[in-house]
Amino acid sequence: MRTLLTGGTVVSMDPAVGDLDRGDVLVEDGVIVEVAERIDAPDAEVIDASDRIVMPGFVDNHRHTWQTAFRGIGADWTFGEWAAAMHGKVKPHYTPEDVYVATLVGRLEALHSGITTMLDWYHVAQGPEHEDAAVAALQDAPARSVFCLGAGWAAPHSVDDDIRRVRSELPGDGLVTMAWGLRGADDTGMDTLGRELELASELGLRTSLHTGSDGTQRPIADMHKHGLLRDTTTFVHGNGLSDEELRMLADAGSSISISPDVELKMGFGAPMTGRALAAGLRPTLSIDVVPSVAGDMFSAMRAAFAAQRGLDGGLRSRDLLAFATVDAAASCGLEARTGSVTPGKDADIILLRTDDLTVFPVTDPVGTVVSAGHAGLVDTVLVAGRVVKRDGALVDVDVETLRARLLESRHRVARAAGVPLDGTWRPRPAAK
Template identity: 85%
Template sequence: MKILLAGGNVVSMDTAVGDLDRGDVLIEDGVIVEVAERIDAPDAEVIDATDRIVMPGFVDNHRHTWQTAFRGVGADWTFPEWAAAMHGTAKPHYQPEDVYVGTLLGRLEALHSGVTTMLDWYHVAQSHEHEDAAVAALRDAPGRSIFCLGAGWGTPDPVDDDIRRVRSDLPGDGPVTMALGLRGPEDTSMDTVDRELKLAAELGLRTSLHTVASGTQRPIAELHAHGLLRETTTFVHANGISDEELRMLADAGSSVSISPDVELKMGFGSPMTGRALAAGLRPTLSIDDVPSAAGDMFSAMRTAFAAQRGLDGGLNSHDLLEFTTIDAAASCGLDARTGSITPGKDADIILLRTDDLTVFPVTDPADTIVSAGHPGLVDTVLVAGRVVKRDGALVGADLPALKTRLTASRDRIAAAAGIPLDGTWRPQPESK
């Protein structure tokens, strides 16, 4: 099957391909085969990309999708309040159906806003049935997803058997793959980190780890001293990490995932975007959780951009597009398959409207996307050449039924946990 994206403003994110004010993209059997000013393909289905920016889909490498039902309730929470609310109060009442519908709606939301690849950082472990429900939801959403099973967030210790069980169900390189969510030095021993890294290497899994430093804490230096930094690990947040430690991550080939909205609002400190870049890292951006932040990459880019420009005037709009496409794909080990419009890569592509009054007239596509982009511009989404959103609507998704299920899930959990849904919920963190 051939598809021709015809007449769009192509932002390829590939220096060899370049950008085209007016260009065509030819897709065959889900793979990009040609990018040029004009392509003659009379046997292809034509998607008119006139008045559209054609660019790679966004890659979100860190999102706790199970929390979708409680969207927006934590907009003014601190991190201790979020932890008390979602892990201490709500999570114990989650059933597999709640995990399924929250994950599915959250993944569909991400697709709707142009996120073609998403890492689901799962830490709602209650049972194998909960894990299986999350995997089933990711499979039922027509996107490229990575199920990152978080060790130590309710899973049995040792976690080896559980990781192996899920890995046996996700063995290949299909649309849903697997990663391992590590515990860091703030949460466990170096022996445990070492064991989990060895397990990940044995099973061919990339890893992700949350870390924030304060005061005299030096978590990256501790890992470095024990030889536990890997090019296959993404460090989430990394606020408060010293410049020396950031260089350690760069030397190891590790990645950093920054969640700017959550970090600024929850009290983590300034996002590390500019400092990571100065240390030789290619920072990436992620959403984190929708109880606290918007679920689209446009918002994350704008916050990261504004925060860094306010500090030192650094970054430009093209940097932000790289962070959320090709750099994020590399952090997931998928840059050979996605993250740019490159012949030979899978056709993970989005079309953004340029005739919408909120962005019209578009003079510079990158500047417009970063400064004024929003999910309402996402007209068409393709994942591996499959059209999953067309003319502004998701294809084949029964959204009314899913919305009803998600609302029922939220209401049931809230009733069981004694959570008020009138805007007055202010969780009380445990005192130490």
């Protein structure tokens, strides 16, 4: 039960540990026990990390994984078109099997690209069988996941029974845990939002909430006025929030999840990365929806980096890597378990190739990962000390069978929804 990663370039993302040009990491019973230049552990299984960057796995704290089957279909869509397509046309035709295979393949895809922890923001909202299918898929993936149960856009007014039922089935601190995806005051009213936050606290659940403003609304100020800001809530996107509202979030200890590719492409506005930092927040990064953007964290980091540097020249590459690892882990309440290569934390670790011609020679490991990294560099992945990807391939995963199931699901749903798959369809947004 001892594993020694030896001879790699260690990027720990822990100031107390630092970075090592040449270092070893010792893992025992799934936990990191030592990080040093050289470790003597003759009884350990050795993983040669030469020509590899050894770093914490990425953390994606906001992804609607049920949409995996429709990857790429919405590359040209606005937000209104995406909503009309995925929620209006596609979602009503999802069966539990469709939810299961999309969630499983989506979670494995994220793992394949080095995302060891992922929050699945579920809002298919078709019924308990669909929820159970999503949870089962996350449990069948050898990864750390947070099932964030969201009510969706057409759910009953009260979702208390669903929340309590799923919470009773995910009570512990295993690899799959639970959070609550809130609908927000615009959908439910401030009284309902307050009551749901109280229930979340009673059940020990962190919460996640989509938010933003066109400049005329003040959603965070309204929540602040009603005493509803919490240090256990992650606010997603946030585009258009005022500096004052961002400071309110910082004062409350809340976190913010930025999905830079989606926000830029769908017309949300510039990502709030720099303004959030200036307000005292630690931004985090997420993918959101793969019908419109890539599903790897390298792409998200690069988009956020380029957008902010284009605005004001701010940010450094290490900032971006922190947003996608240790800061995102904290937003999920998992900072004690993952997010950095730190003794005492679970061994959620990825090894990135440095001998690949797309990055060779690596002079600055952090700068290289952020500016030139890609999913093809992910050679080895460990989750809680278990090797789940080795030599560039997922371990014990029947990829061909899953591909066939996902394609069958996509074709069935598309036929039922009347959605062409030839790249020409532009859905019509709902009238305001």
